[in-house]
Amino acid sequence: MSFDPLYAFVIAGLFSPGPNVILLTTSGARFGFRRTLPHVLGVAFGVGITSALTGYGIGALLLAQPALTFTLKCLAAAWILWMAWKLFRSTRGPRAQGRDRPFTFVEAVLFQWVNPKIWAIAMAASSGYAIGLPPAQEALRLGTAFSGINLFVCLFWTFAGSLLAVLMTRPLWWRGFMSVMALALAASAVMVFL
Template identity: 70%
Template sequence: MSLDPLYLFVFAGLFSPGPNVILLTASGARFGFAATLPHVLGVAAGVGVTSGLTGFGLGALLLAQPALMLVLKIAAAGWILWMAFKLVRAATRPSDPGRDRPFTFVEAVLFQWVNPKVWAVAMAAAAGYGLGLAPEAEAWRLASAFSGINLFVCLFWTSAGAFAARLLVTARAWAIFLRVMAAALAVSAALVFL
């Protein structure tokens, strides 16, 4: 029995650092594993919906409309830079739970619509690993592969962040960690335009 190459591609594409990995790692560190679970579930659901719609043909439509793609890139870069800015300004531990909190489920789902890495991996998967199925079947195949694999990926990186929090025992260590996460996000925002 062989493993579907789509699953290996999706795992490699989603496990490697990108906006979701960085945000989930930082959230796991700052807010803890349990508090980050709505964010985790929102990412898994949002990635599934985005990849499913890509398999249904939305990815091809975006590629055929350069102006729409530019709007998506600008929105993506803006949102990612805003998240980087928030991390730079963040306290080591949230002091005001009403203001400083992890993403909600809905926020995480919506973020996937402007997450350039999700779009890129989903479009590449649809183009390179499609089976020529009916659009509905192809969409379901991509959505289930992306959601299932990404749930594992999200849980891993959130756990890594929660574990890292145990090692960050000084305010200076926290500040360095948060600035590194913010810098990685800023770089990913710049990569949107390449």
């Protein structure tokens, strides 16, 4: 049995910084590893669904409908900018205060539907690494590859964030970290349109 090059592509695509990586690292730092686990599981599940849909040809439909694609890009950019603003305003301290909380499982799943990085990677994978299976089998192949690999990617970044919280004992360092993460998230909103 040979190694499927799809896996290497998915690892490289999902491990690199993007909205999920930024949000999970920040959530791990703010709320801790355990409290961020529903967010982690929601991302892995949502990424699996999104990538499976591209195996059914949804990605091609989006590319064929420029108005729909532009609308989804605007929604994605607005949501990402809103999250970046919330993140920027949360520089009060390393631990969550008041009504702050990590993403729920459902919120994390729903975010994948407007996450431009996931759609781009999934569409590239479905067009560049398809192996000629019927659509249902191709969707299952993509969904399980993305979901399984992304689970480990999400666990890594969440754990890294929880370790960063231990290192950032000074309020100035914490504010700097949160500001950089908020700016990186805002920059990913601009990338939606490129």
